[in-house]
Amino acid sequence: MPPATEQVVSLRRLIEGRFPAAPARERRVVPTGVPGLDACLGGGLPAGALTELVADVPSAGCQSALGSLLHATRGARQRVALVDAAGCFDPNGLDDDTLAHLVWIRCGSLADTWRSADLVARDPNYAVVLIDVRGLSLRELQRTRDAVWVRLQRAAEQAGTACIIQSDALVVPNAACRVVFDQPLAADALTQPRAELLIALNPGLQRRRTAYPGRAACLEAAAS
């Protein structure tokens, strides 16, 4: 653990020990229905913040996790917008009824993707905004201006939207949480019930900003 991080962790522990009754900053979360993902995010996707889901290998279960999120939000009576940069979403994999709350935006370019994401992130009707930039050129993604990310972050904060960016590599500099799906699915996953498959998913938390519950533990987890 770097010395600076150690000092911050010890300082936070000291403050929490001195003032145990101090109100922690409460954050609304959106459960995904994937036990491993919810556990590492502290209950679910943080509302009003950016979360980056990185699919490190082609078949790590990231898309199935998003399918589970669609089902969970449908049950929780929330609206979801999916901004699909490459048009990779397959609605035939899910029931029509599960998708009744979804607004799918199929974009033709990265510029249209950011414009669409900016619009839906500002609309408080959506509890979750999924931005899928997988399949796009990494070079093109890395050329995205910082202002785009900051603007997206501000929009999500103001509307209280859980904003998720699904990517193939680390591209979001200001993500509040970053989760990496780096374990490939087993060969028998194709015949496995999806519920069991989701239980078996074990993504790794790479970053979680300390403004969320369990601050000291988060820092420790991130540092380790």
Next chain:
Amino acid sequence: MFAVIHLPDFPLQALLRFQPALRHEPTAILSGEGRRAAVSHVGPMGSGDQPPGGAPGRCALPRDPDLCPPGRAGLSGPPGSEHQSPGVTPGMSAAQALAVCPALQLLAPSPDAEREADALLLTAARALSPTVEHTAPGCCTVDLTGTDDSRGAQFTSLRADLGACGLDARIGIGPTPFVARLAALQASPELQVTDTGEFLAPLPIGLLEPTPDEERLLGDLGLHTFGSLTALPRASLADRLGARGEELYARATGEHLRPLQPAPLPTRHLATRTFEDPVEVLEPLLFTLRRFCERLAAETGQLGGGTGRLALMLTLEDDSTHARDFDLPEPTADADRLFAVIETHLCSLHTESPVTGLTLEAFPARRLQLQEGLFDTGLCDAPLFFATLGRLAAVAGSGNVGTPRRADSHRPDAFVLDPPAAQVSILRPPASPAPHGPLLRRLRPPARATVELTDARPSYLASPVATGGITVLRRPFRSSGDWWSADAWTREEWDIRVGDGLYRLLHVPDGWFVEGTYD
């Protein structure tokens, strides 16, 4: 009690409402044609810090329809309201006005703009009382009988509403329409007459609107103010001037009371404007539509429901038109929301030729009376939701935004996009067996691949997605359909593993493709 709401320099105010850039310029209205054209209204002489009408060049009093004999122009206002500084004054020819003030912007009166401002004035006045008379252009009289006594806040609110729409109003309150009208002329910005005699006594006799002969006669008699007239015995005046003398006396004492002629409620909520020059850019259109939305929202809002549908028609220079109807998700009387709907549409619209005119009609609707389901998925801001959908359609294309649903076809990847619903019913328990396997991330279009076969089974894959030895996980799934039509299809799917990835390999008559990744 009566209130008169007066818009000083009405033609100029109405015009500047649509041309705010001229508010800080010296402006004047040039009326008449040819050699008879003359300045009729003068705006602030470039002072820039006064609202339109705040420093009128010469206050033109709108004529009371049944008081003033026909064929006579409007009367001059009281001396205090006249433009004292040398400069452009009403009555000057265009050449004279430009000689005095070379920077003067001479504008032609706009009947469209005046009609809009009048409609807005009447709409605002109806917030005070249902009995509103359209007394003259830019002037209306309101019968306050039976209304709430706490009117001060209402008048302030009314002026603020009109001010937000670019109109500066003066309000006079008095026991009769005539006194209220005189008070409106003296108001800055509001004046309530409490002592009628004291208020009327110093006013010039010309404000009684006598005929020229009567005015000359009264002047010869040394009667120059209302007070000097009312000091005479009433019977003597009637003996000298007859019934007309009696009427002038009644006006001078503030006793003259006439019945109001209430303006009918509009049956259509329509706003129209024809541009002097064809418009090629969006901003002037949007500005005009913004003004239209303000008035139409106020009008339909007074009916209790708001606007449920908008109809926009653009007239183009090549004599063609562009028409579009907008069905709103729910009735609204919010001008911002009405404007947002039109703005979204116009931002993505390209016309073949410039716009020469536009018409916007609002259709009033009752507010929705519906009981939402306790467990339904609703919207916290329905207008914003549908406005966002409109903007998304403008960005991504209307065919690329919606709620996906499986199409009634066995063709793989067949789906339709439905317009998102305002209400989504509760999630039903799944009727089909529990799903198996991960979801597929489709490649649209599928990536062409080169496949090496061993014993009629794929053994090696070379594609932009993955390259390497193939482990076949599931036997091929063959399907075909639409064989009765020219759009027939047949395919063979293989679920394979290459490296760490699980893929769907597709074999069609055209060759091999990677259709997607199981993820």
